[in-house]
Each structure stands twice: as C-alpha cells, then as structure tokens.
Amino acid sequence: MIRFVLNVLWAIFGSGIVLAIGYGIAALICFALIITIPFGVAALRLASYSLWPFGRTLVTKPGAGVASGVTNIVWVLVAGWWLALAHILAGVAQCVTIIGIPFGIANFKLVPAALWPLGQEVVPAP
Numbered sequence: 001m002i003r004f005v006l007n008v009l010w011a012i013f014g015s016g017i018v019l020a021i022g023y024g025i026a027a028l029i030c031f032a033l034i035i036t037i038p039f040g041v042a043a044l045r046l047a048s049y050s051l052w053p054f055g056r057t058l059v060t061k062p063g064a065g066v067a068s069g070v071t072n073i074v075w076v077l078v079a080g081w082w083l084a085l086a087h088i089l090a091g092v093a094q095c096v097t098i099i100g101i102p103f104g105i106a107n108f109k110l111v112p113a114a115l116w117p118l119g120q121e122v123v124p125a126p
Contacts, residue, residue, distance in 0.1 A: 003055035006102055014103035015090065016051050019110075023047035026079070038071055039079075042117035049113055049122045053106045057125045064119030072118045083114035 010016040023046045030040030049056060061068075072080075091107030094100035113120070 006054040006106075007052045010053065010103055010106055011051060014094070014100075014106065016053070019050035020047045023050060038118060039075060042075070045120075045122060046110075046113055046117055050110055053109060054102075055125050056122050057109075058113050058120050059123050061119050061121050068119030072116050075118060076115055080115045080117075084111045087111045087114055 007016075023043045027040040027043035027047065030036040030043055049058065087107045087110045091104040091111075093104075094107060095104035
C-alpha cells in the first residue's frame with residue numbers, strides 16, 4: 001500500500017508525469033527517425049519506469065549482448081549523460097526537504113536507467 005501511495009504522489013508532485021511525457025516524446029522522435037527505433041523502445045521503458053518507480057527495479061537482460069553495449073555507448077554520448085545529470089540535480093533538490101527524500105531517492109534510482117537503458121528490463125522489486 002505504501003508503494004502505491006508513493007507512486008501516486010510521485011506521479012503528481014515528484015515529476016513522474018513530466019518525466020514520462022518527456023521520455024514519451026523522445027520515443028516518438030526516435031521512432032520517426034527509424035534507425036533509432038531501439039532508442040525509442042528504451043525511451044518507452046524509461047517512461048514507464050519513471051512514471052511508477054516505487055516497487056520496481058532495473059535488471060540486466062540475460063540475452064543482452066555486444067550490440068546493446070555498443071548502442072548504450074552511443075546513447076550515453078547523445079542523451080544519457082544529460083538525462084542522468086538532470087535526475088541527479090532533481091534528486092539533490094528534492095532531498096533538501098524531509099518530505100522530498102523518497103522522491104529524491106527515486107530520482108537517484110533513475111540515474112543508471114538514464115545512462116545505460118538498452119539491455120535492461122524493469123521488474124518488480126523483491
């Protein structure tokens with residue numbers, strides 16, 4: 001029940017909806033450019049994860065190979081570093097208040113996803 005309440009508060013006050021819309025727009029752009037469709041799929045995964053982060057975690061797919069590693073390097077150079085930086089800055093800003101600490105932690109949890117999204121999947125947390 002606590003995870004549900006935190007997810008609802010995150011979606012409304014913790015920038016979850018804004019992040020999901022941003023990642024969704026990025027996914028649409030990636031789909032329109034055709035060659036960047038794998039990045040679009042990763043952006044949709046990030047949109048889902050950023051909308052509802054509590055109670056879920058990111059794990060490496062067992063079948064992820066060299067291709068996902070190479071495309072992740074391209075992702076980091078093009079978009080990943082500034083997305084991760086934005087999550088870090090938002091997390092620090094949210095951790096300034098006691099009420100914002102869970103939201104700041106959720107932003108810090110999104111940093112690895114923003115940096116290295118390909119070859120990973122979102123699963124329920126244990």
